[in-house]
Structure formats: C-alpha cells, structure tokens
Amino acid sequence: MVTHRSQLTIILGSPASGKTTLARRLAHERSWPCLCKDDVKEALFDALGTGDREWSRRLSEASFAVLARLARVQLGLGGSVIVEGNWRAAHAPLLAHALEAARARAVQIWCRAPPEEIWRRFTQRLRHPGHLDAEMPRAALESAAALAPSFLDLPAERLVFDSDAPDAYDVLMRTLEATAL
Numbered sequence: 001m002v003t004h005r006s007q008l009t010i011i012l013g014s015p016a017s018g019k020t021t022l023a024r025r026l027a028h029e030r031s032w033p034c035l036c037k038d039d040v041k042e043a044l045f046d047a048l049g050t051g052d053r054e055w056s057r058r059l060s061e062a063s064f065a066v067l068a069r070l071a072r073v074q075l076g077l078g079g080s081v082i083v084e085g086n087w088r089a090a091h092a093p094l095l096a097h098a099l100e101a102a103r104a105r106a107v108q109i110w111c112r113a114p115p116e117e118i119w120r121r122f123t124q125r126l127r128h129p130g131h132l133d134a135e136m137p138r139a140a141l142e143s144a145a146a147l148a149p150s151f152l153d154l155p156a157e158r159l160v161f162d163s164d165a166p167d168a169y170d171v172l173m174r175t176l177e178a179t180a181l
Contacts, residue, residue, distance in 0.1 A: 013111035018163030037085030075102035
C-alpha cells in the first residue's frame, strides 16, 4: 500500500523570474492550492493602503507569515500546497514549522532567467502600484537575477528552473515525477 505524504512545494527566485507563472501552472496540473505572496500583499495594500518602501517591506513580511500559516494548515489536513514568493533565509523557520508539524516532504524550486529577460518581464508586467516597481533600478534587478540560487535551509529536494528555456517545464515535471515519494 502506498502512503500519501503531504508535500510543500516552495517556489522562489528573483523578481520576474517566472515564479508565479510556474506556481500556478503546477497548481493547475496537480489540483493543489497555490499561495502566492503578491496575492496576499496586494490584498493587504487594498485593505490597509499603500506607502513607502518600508511599508511595502512590512506588508511583505506579513504576507510571508500568512503564507506559512496557511501552508501549515493545508499540510496538517493531509494536503499538499505550493507557496510562491521571493523567500529569504529568514523565512525558513516559518516553513520548517509547517513541515515538522505535518511531517511533510518539501521541494524547493529556484526560478531564474537571464538578467536581460528579467528586466524585460519586470518592465512589461502590470502589478499593484503599492509594489513601487517604478523605483526599482535596473542594475539592482539584474544583479539579483545574476546571483546563484539561494535555497532555504530546509530538508528538501532542490531544483533549478530556467524559465526561459523552451523545454524547462517538461524537464522539471520529469524530475519531480522521478523524485516523488
């Protein structure tokens, strides 16, 4: 008898690297809940208002806490869930708690694309004005995109997804299926 084990799929990477697109596609194909940081943050902007860069950062941190809590609930119910955002090392304890409480497995997928593609996507996307995207210097965005993958310190399979590669999604899906428990 095969026992189903809940899975937390963590999608992370720089802005405009394809995180949300990948998360939603995976969620659709697997019929799993998809929790995206910007969905939460934009609801907070609408409810609490927009502000300066510091206010945006505070709402980001609140959004990550909400995502981790909702993931913990979903995993605790025996389900699997996808969380997406520009997760950083400081967020690992939030997700570690969710994993430990549910004894779930985790997969981290780092999204990336060439810096010039990141800039093109960033300038063409339409997001809530509370994100203050117009204040993002091109050099800072391209520098972030050029960094090596920075996974969270969690027990998890670690995969890199090149979102601009033509067959990247198919390769990712084969890898996920091969590593499924």
